[in-house]
Amino acid sequence: MQTKMWKRLNHPQKNDEAVREAAQLLLDQQVVAFPTETVYGLGADATNKKAVQEIFEAKGRPSDNPLIVHVSDRAQVESLAVEIPPVAAELMDAFWPGPLTLIFQSNGSAAENVTAGLSTVAVRMPDHPLALALLEAADTPLAAPSANRSGRPSPTTAAHVYQDLDGRIAGILDGGPTGVGLESTVLDITAEVPVILRPGGVTKEDLETVIPRVEVDPALAGSAEAPKSPGMKYKHYAPEAPLWLVEGDDSFFAETLTACKSRGERVGIIASRELADFLDHDRIIRCGSRRHLSEVAEGLYGALREFKEADVDVILCESFPETGVGAAVMNRLNKAAEKKVKDQ
Numbered sequence: 001m002q003t004k005m006w007k008r009l010n011h012p013q014k015n016d017e018a019v020r021e022a023a024q025l026l027l028d029q030q031v032v033a034f035p036t037e038t039v040y041g042l043g044a045d046a047t048n049k050k051a052v053q054e055i056f057e058a059k060g061r062p063s064d065n066p067l068i069v070h071v072s073d074r075a076q077v078e079s080l081a082v083e084i085p086p087v088a089a090e091l092m093d094a095f096w097p098g099p100l101t102l103i104f105q106s107n108g109s110a111a112e113n114v115t116a117g118l119s120t121v122a123v124r125m126p127d128h129p130l131a132l133a134l135l136e137a138a139d140t141p142l143a144a145p146s147a148n149r150s151g152r153p154s155p156t157t158a159a160h161v162y163q164d165l166d167g168r169i170a171g172i173l174d175g176g177p178t179g180v181g182l183e184s185t186v187l188d189i190t191a192e193v194p195v196i197l198r199p200g201g202v203t204k205e206d207l208e209t210v211i212p213r214v215e216v217d218p219a220l221a222g223s224a225e226a227p228k229s230p231g232m233k234y235k236h237y238a239p240e241a242p243l244w245l246v247e248g249d250d251s252f253f254a255e256t257l258t259a260c261k262s263r264g265e266r267v268g269i270i271a272s273r274e275l276a277d278f279l280d281h282d283r284i285i286r287c288g289s290r291r292h293l294s295e296v297a298e299g300l301y302g303a304l305r306e307f308k309e310a311d312v313d314v315i316l317c318e319s320f321p322e323t324g325v326g327a328a329v330m331n332r333l334n335k336a337a338e339k340k341v342k343d344q
């Protein structure tokens with residue numbers, strides 16, 4: 001399959017030729033990648049089982065892992081959910097468009113492979129002009145997981161999508177690098193007290209400014225319980241070389257680096273600007289300041305893709321505080337890591 005790459009669009013409209021062509025491919029049951037404010041998504045008509053099947057095939061995604069449905073207006077949410085509870089209306093007012101996915105009781109309109117047979121459906125309105133233009137042009141909700149090969153870091157540029165999916169999908173809309181850098185927060189509002197199933201761009205602290213109580217799925221804290229969000233049980237975000245997550249102060253990180261080097265290992269490092277300045281090493285990817293975790297979130301997936309198997313034997317990565325978006329950063333790093341190295 002030839003993958004169409006349209007020219008980068010900076011001020012997209014639903015009538016732009018690229019947007020209309022991409023929408024037509026979607027209506028022809030094909031899959032097209034598009035930017036959102038979090039990561040690039042791989043979209044298909046969420047009401048069409050055959051189209052959605054193409055997503056699973058292109059990504060190599062396990063079929064028991066349900067997809068998020070993207071919408072451009074509230075009417076599309078009403079077309080998918082049994083009802084919109086008051087708490088959902090409040091959250092949509094506060095955070096949509098934006099990186100918050102809400103789990104509703106499904107009315108069965110989404111294709112059965114979107115929900116992987118569950119009675120619920122995940123829905124969000126992306127805060128990106130190109131995503132919204134595409135949704136309006138296609139005039140149907142779009143199922144869209146992150147546009148990476150299953151298991152790989154999620155794509156934050158059109159080039160990342162191309163690396164993973166060239167020849168496997170109909171097209172890629174380029175809207176430049178994504179802003180948030182990590183996926184949306186998945187919040188189950190079908191429970192008495194809403195539960196965070198996946199930490200993401202909207203933080204627990206943000207949610208608590210709008211609703212009185214929010215819980216976190218115990219499975220996220222590493223308990224033995226099976227996660228309620230089926231996708232959270234798979235190996236994810238893996239870089240090409242093994243990643244070790246280093247827990248300790250900057251001196252401990254430096255000692256860990258020295259130990260690796262003395263064994264003759266070629267080491268790549270992912271670190272904040274502060275730690276990078278402290279270390280004496282040439283292969284370091286800096287992802288922002290540790291004082292601004294949103295910068296770390298933005299740079300993380302690009303950094304995970306940067307080190308190639310041929311160049312490094314191991315990647316040492318800094319640990320970050322789990323406050324604000326740091327909770328999402330550490331959730332992804334824990335999944336990407338082969339092991340943790342802790343200061344005793």
Ligand code: TXA
Pocket residue numbers: 036038039040041042065066067068099101103115118120121122126144145146147182183184185186197198228229230231232
């Ligand atoms: O930011 C994002 O959310 C990106 C962009 C493209 O919108 N999308 C994304 O999709 O991250 P994906 O498929 O990579 O992750 C979807 C997550 C998975 O962990 C999945 O298990 C969970 O949402 N999910 C989907 N439907 C669900 C449901 N009905 N109940 C519980 N979890 C659900």
Ligand code: MG
Pocket residue numbers: 145146154
């Ligand atoms: Mg994903």
